[in-house]
Amino acid sequence: MCLAVPLKVIQINGKDAVGESLGIRRDIRIDxxxxxxxxxxxxxxxxxxxEKIEEEAALENxxxxxxxxxALE
Amino acid sequence: MxxxxxxxxxxxxxxxxxxxxxxxxxxxxxxxGTHTVSIAKSGIKGILPKNIKLISGPGCPVxxxxxxxxxxILFLSKNKDVLIxxxxxxxxxxxxxxxxxxxxxxxxGFDIRVVYSPLDAVKIAQCCKDKEVVFIGxxxxxxxxxxxxxIERAINxxxxxxxxxxxxxxxxxxxxxxxxxxxxxxxxxxxxxNVAVIIGEEGxxxxxxxxxxxxxxxxxxxxDIIYSIYRLIQMRENKDFKLENEYIRAVKQKGNEIARNIMxxxxxxxxxxxxxxxxxxxxxLKLKDEYIQYDAVKKFNLDLNPYKNNDFCSxxxxxxxxxxxxxxxxxxxxxxxxxxxxxxxxxxxxxxAAAYKYSD
Ligand code: SF4
Ligand code: SF4
Numbered sequence: 081m082c083l084a085v086p087l088k089v090i091q092i093n094g095k096d097a098v099g100e101s102l103g104i105r106r107d108i109r110i111d112x113x114x115x116x117x118x119x120x121x122x123x124x125x126x127x128x129x130x131e132k133i134e135e136e137a138a139l140e141n142x143x144x145x146x147x148x149x150x151a152l153e
Numbered sequence: 154m155x156x157x158x159x160x161x162x163x164x165x166x167x168x169x170x171x172x173x174x175x176x177x178x179x180x181x182x183x184x185x186g187t188h189t190v191s192i193a194k195s196g197i198k199g200i201l202p203k204n205i206k207l208i209s210g211p212g213c214p215v216x217x218x219x220x221x222x223x224x225x226i227l228f229l230s231k232n233k234d235v236l237i238x239x240x241x242x243x244x245x246x247x248x249x250x251x252x253x254x255x256x257x258x259x260x261x262g263f264d265i266r267v268v269y270s271p272l273d274a275v276k277i278a279q280c281c282k283d284k285e286v287v288f289i290g291x292x293x294x295x296x297x298x299x300x301x302x303x304i305e306r307a308i309n310x311x312x313x314x315x316x317x318x319x320x321x322x323x324x325x326x327x328x329x330x331x332x333x334x335x336x337x338x339x340x341x342x343x344x345x346x347n348v349a350v351i352i353g354e355e356g357x358x359x360x361x362x363x364x365x366x367x368x369x370x371x372x373x374x375x376x377d378i379i380y381s382i383y384r385l386i387q388m389r390e391n392k393d394f395k396l397e398n399e400y401i402r403a404v405k406q407k408g409n410e411i412a413r414n415i416m417x418x419x420x421x422x423x424x425x426x427x428x429x430x431x432x433x434x435x436x437x438l439k440l441k442d443e444y445i446q447y448d449a450v451k452k453f454n455l456d457l458n459p460y461k462n463n464d465f466c467s468x469x470x471x472x473x474x475x476x477x478x479x480x481x482x483x484x485x486x487x488x489x490x491x492x493x494x495x496x497x498x499x500x501x502x503x504x505x506a507a508a509y510k511y512s513d
Pocket of ligand 2: 495
């Protein structure tokens, strides 16, 4: 039911949108997301985008992991 | 691509090697089907020492649906006026009579359709006006909002031949139930990232405040999982029992309010039954009285089966994390992916299917 991979929004038409990952396209709904723009990445679950993920947060996320790894030296 | 870096973040090897040196027994439960699959697929289980035990909990919505409700759906599917629309994972789950399933019903000529989104079910209802379309609403807080959108669409567009058989469930009540069992022996939880996207960090806060069980809200890539397991071990070693959010790229503190609001507009909590566990107070979601005409149970006056719990298989024990799939007598002999006997083997996110496909 879930896709763990984020999809890139490549088309928006009201609450309907098209998401893409690795060349595979899917019709998705964006009812639950405020301000979606073309090029945004979303997590999709049963055809619905449930959250937008932002680059900044992902970088912060990687930093979190790195911090713990660094402390291991 | 940035998101791919979580598969193998820089320096994750360091964390992994620290994990392989850990020599105390620790039991960690994951409560999401996607975690189960990711752990099996990435081979994490094989790399970790045997004393770090990863146990699948009640995280797959197909698996936790009890046989009694599958029987109810199978009963409804025999109504000639009814068209059942369901996610694909449900159609091979068998009822109490061996060999009965929605797939079988379809072969017998009853109208069963697989849909990818609940809105597809509404579309079918708009085309097939002579049929009563029943959508099987299954899943935790992650999918319930989408079902709510479908109901809203049906209302707005005056689609009267559409209803929902709600099997939707919530995560918090089942966790509380597990924790309060006498033989509860889990040292830490990997909390389901997708559910947390909706209910937020706050939705899992009770684990820290009331129970002091180390818990990490975790993403779905191998790197996310390895990091989170390591944090659970650290918390335990430092006796620093709290809830952490590893999946910060997707999970906000308060979750997704828009999704929760629409879910709460149409659904309200109700007592519900879980496979292998039984009744749990306020653990399910049913349609509010105002929307009764979209509730399939009411619409068809279904007399739901009482909880009997006489399953022949061990799926209930697998779901509670009491046994490993391989400990089920039927595993890989009688029960296989090709010919599944229980939901944990049917569902692609089930613990038995993961153990079978990626056997280590
Ligand atoms: S439906 Fe999604 S969030 Fe729910 S258990 Fe499956 S993978 Fe996890
Ligand atoms: S092996 Fe089959 S019967 Fe046994 S617990 Fe798993 S799914 Fe159920």
